[in-house]
Amino acid sequence: MNLADRECLPCRGGVPPLASAEIERLRAGLDPAWQVIRDHHLEREYRFPDWKSAFAFVARVSELAESVNHHPDIALAWGRVGIQLWTHAIDGLSESDFVFAAKVDRLTR
Numbered sequence: 001m002n003l004a005d006r007e008c009l010p011c012r013g014g015v016p017p018l019a020s021a022e023i024e025r026l027r028a029g030l031d032p033a034w035q036v037i038r039d040h041h042l043e044r045e046y047r048f049p050d051w052k053s054a055f056a057f058v059a060r061v062s063e064l065a066e067s068v069n070h071h072p073d074i075a076l077a078w079g080r081v082g083i084q085l086w087t088h089a090i091d092g093l094s095e096s097d098f099v100f101a102a103k104v105d106r107l108t109r
Helices: 020-027 051-068 095-106
Strands: 035-037 041-047 073-077 080-085
Touching (some): 020 035, 041 095, 051 080, 051 095
16 A cells, blocks of 8 residues: 555654664655665655745645644745655654655645
C-alpha cells in the first residue's frame, strides 16, 4: 500500500523511535526530495512561483495536519515552504511521519 493511503496513527509516547533499518525501508516509499536528518526527523523544501502559492500550500498542509492530528514544523518564505516532521511524543521518527510526508506530497498535485 502507498504510504499516502495509510492513516496517521496517534503516538502517545512510551515507544522507541524507529531504528535506522525501518527508517530506510519507509524512506524508500517517499519522494527522493525528502531527507532523513540524523535518524531524527524528515525535512523537505517545496518551491512555488510566488508568495500566494506558497501561502496557499501552507494552508492545505495545516488543514491536513488538523484532520490527522499530526503537526509538522512549517517555514514559509517567498516562493518556498520548508516542512520538518518528527513525532514529538517520542522525540524521533514514527511511521506516521512518513505517512504524513507522503500525504503532503499529494497536496502538490
